[in-house]
Amino acid sequence: MMQKNMKTNLYQSNPFHLVKPSPWPMYLVFGLFGFLLNLTMMMHNITDNYMMLLINVITLIYIGLLWSRDIMGEATYLGEHTSKVSEGLNMGFLLFLMTELMWFFGMFWAYFYSALTPSVEIGEIWPPMSIMPMQATDLPLFNTLMLLMSGATMTYSHHALMARNRFNSMFGLFLTMLLGFLFIICQYFEYYYCSYTLADSVYGSVFFMLTGLHGMHVMTGTLLLCLNFYRLYNYQLTSEKHTGFNTSILLWHFLDVAWLFVYIVCYYWGV
């Protein structure tokens, strides 16, 4: 480590991380290709072999784990993530959030397209007849409160980390994880006892597309929080440098705001 730093100081006159060749991008591409191919073939009833899809999913998860392990090593033990590199990583994540924003924008577009001028096939009314929409004051209200509160606990955890307060940071992060899990469970419950399905007119399609898109992201966000909890527990995050934690926080707040829009549009305006 010491030698490595000395070497870097001697020969590297820039603060950037010049990455070494890594097998994971290539493996990931092949894994993704196989996954999408098998998924498409299953969706079109060309094959019904679940085994291949399962192997693909396991491969993808395995590659993801190994790749993140490499990055964590570079960040924590090799000191490759200088301030400049962290800045770049943050910027990259913000660009990724922009693409997410556009995805949500597209889905909202689909919702408004169907809702503002309902087509003849669904009787030109929104929601279509004999579809019982969900009430905004039922479970969705509880979900909204939980997500808002998780934003507060997230900030609590982040500020405690910056204040070098390990216990409070972990406690806040634990609360956030708990609220995230609860949100997912409540959402499952809501879907399970919903009176309409994905296949019930365009109303069901756009509703489940929007809320499902958000739900998938909450699942990913909760996974990221778990990862951060593990890193915090292992003393991998410091008060000065916690880029991964920062980006997870960004994603979580993004989801928070996105849910507010989903709630207002899908559960209040569109019913």
Add this chain to the structure above:
Amino acid sequence: MLRRTAQFSKQAARSNHRISFTPDPVKGEAFRSYQEHVVQHAKGTTTLWRNISFLSLPLLAVCAYYVVPKEIHHVEHMEALVKLPDDQWPVEMDYQNMRHRKFFWGDKSLFWGPTNHQISKE
């Protein structure tokens, strides 16, 4: 380890490479004092956000108190609906329960509860 490090630094001193990193004490002190400022500031805001988090807990409990009975009622209603005889089921419109082909896991949609429609016979 130490011996090797010493060797390495001697070797480095002999080589023609310019040491690209020269410490700047002023900048270093500025960085340190900024970090210290951040820590001091974060101490106050941690308390603030901890209080906000804990104060919102009762709010969540109140909301649960309001929502849970309504949700139980909803579930009971939906489950009673299943027990209705076929001719008393709500009218199913043309645009409902669409099946152009099977899902790849079968006939039912992903979150198929006990309360969804019966699948129309082909």
